[in-house]
Structures are given as C-alpha cells and as structure tokens.
Amino acid sequence: EVQLVESGGGLIQPGGSLRLSCAASGFTFTDHWMHWVRQTPGKGLMWVSRIDNLGTSTNSANSVKGRFTISRDNAKNTIYLQMNSLTAEDTAVYYCARKANAWGQGFDYWGQGTLVTVSA
Amino acid sequence: QAVLTQPPSVSGTPGQKITFSCSGTTSNFGGNPANWYQHLPGTAPKLLINNNNERPSGVPDRFSGSKSGTSASLAISGLQSDDEGDYYCAAWDDSLDGWVFGGGTKLTVL
Numbered sequence: 140e141v142q143l144v145e146s147g148g149g150l151i152q153p154g155g156s157l158r159l160s161c162a163a164s165g166f167t168f169t170d171h172w173m174h175w176v177r178q179t180p181g182k183g184l185m186w187v188s189r190i191d192n193l194g195t196s197t198n199s200a201n202s203v204k205g206r207f208t209i210s211r212d213n214a215k216n217t218i219y220l221q222m223n224s225l226t227a228e229d230t231a232v233y234y235c236a237r238k239a240n241a242w243g244q245g246f247d248y249w250g251q252g253t254l255v256t257v258s259a
Numbered sequence: 260q261a262v263l264t265q266p267p268s269v270s271g272t273p274g275q276k277i278t279f280s281c282s283g284t285t286s287n288f289g290g291n292p293a294n295w296y297q298h299l300p301g302t303a304p305k306l307l308i309n310n311n312n313e314r315p316s317g318v319p320d321r322f323s324g325s326k327s328g329t330s331a332s333l334a335i336s337g338l339q340s341d342d343e344g345d346y347y348c349a350a351w352d353d354s355l356d357g358w359v360f361g362g363g364t365k366l367t368v369l
Contacts, residue, residue: 183347186360189357244309245306246294250303252303
C-alpha cells in the first residue's frame, strides 16, 4: 500500500525556518518525481515545488523560489522541504504528493498533510 | 489569484448530474491535459481524472472529464451526499514551468 507521511509542521515566527519531511513507502521511490502542494486557510491548492526521481532537478513556484528548497534522500525514501524566511502568507497545510509516471497523469497519491502556522 | 478559473460553488440534489467548469490559457490547457481532484473535508486530495478524461483505478464511472481548447470540465452523475466537498482542476503550465490549480469549486448536495 502506498503511503506518504508528512511531518515537521508547527508554529513558527515570521522570518523563521522549518524543514518538512515526507516519508514514502509501498512503492519504488526512485521511480517517481515528488511534489509539495499547499492549501492556505480558506483558499485552494497551490503547487509549491517538485523534484525529479534522482534528485538532480528541482523547480519551485515563483512565490517561494529562493526561500524554499526541495530535496530527497532515496536511501531513506524521504523528501524534504526546507522553508526559510517564512511569512504569514506561507501559513498552510503542506501535502507531499507522488506524480504518476505517464505523461498527462496527475498526483496519484497524497499524504495527509502537515500544518505550518507562521505567526508572532 | 489562481491561474485556472473555476466557479466558487455549485449545488445539486441527490441523483442529479452536475458539471464543473475550468478555464485556462494556451500556456496550460493549450498543450497539456487537465487533471481533476476531489478534496473532501478532513481528507487528502484524491485524483479523480487523468489526462482530460481517464479515471484512475477505483474511481467510479459516475465521474467523467473532458477538455476542449482551453477549457475543461468534470461531470458527476448520480450525485450523492458523500460527493460534497471541493473540486479542483490542474494542469502543467509551460510558461510558469510548474503545475497550476484552479481556485476550486465547492459542491453542496442539497
């Protein structure tokens, strides 16, 4: 059974840093690109960042570029999201999601999410 | 402001067929397919439709998708109370070099 389990969320002051983790199991981790998607309170989903299956290529949304860094440890079947210079606008539930391999397919598995609250 | 445009809400009665719309641009729907997600309260989002009209394994055939030009739509037939939740369209955007979502449509089953 495919499982994605996020951790690392919490309350952080503006300007602070936080690292989220997503532990994957139940599939061949190195076969899939992985993503972070967030949902801000009362708003919709927003794609945050992605990493290829080997960890050699990444990209992020413009709103987090330069502040957030996605990485992965294929030996641990885990992806990470290092978040720096956090602002209130980054308050959201952060989901990790697995991208299905075929072109045209979407995010076929999601974790339950971890809540990040940026507040003084 | 979401890149893909969805109406904020839609409602229907049990057994009815309803349709969700999603409007994009040439940089996303012009060359890339639409995916649809269901997000029920307290749960993780669930992939409903791949590649404009393909249902992943386990998704009932009550759900169907289509795309024409820069617009996509999701239909739910035989509406059930369990279908209440938020529905999002998504696509890869070539200009932004990233995935974009619609703002979501909240479905209320009366």
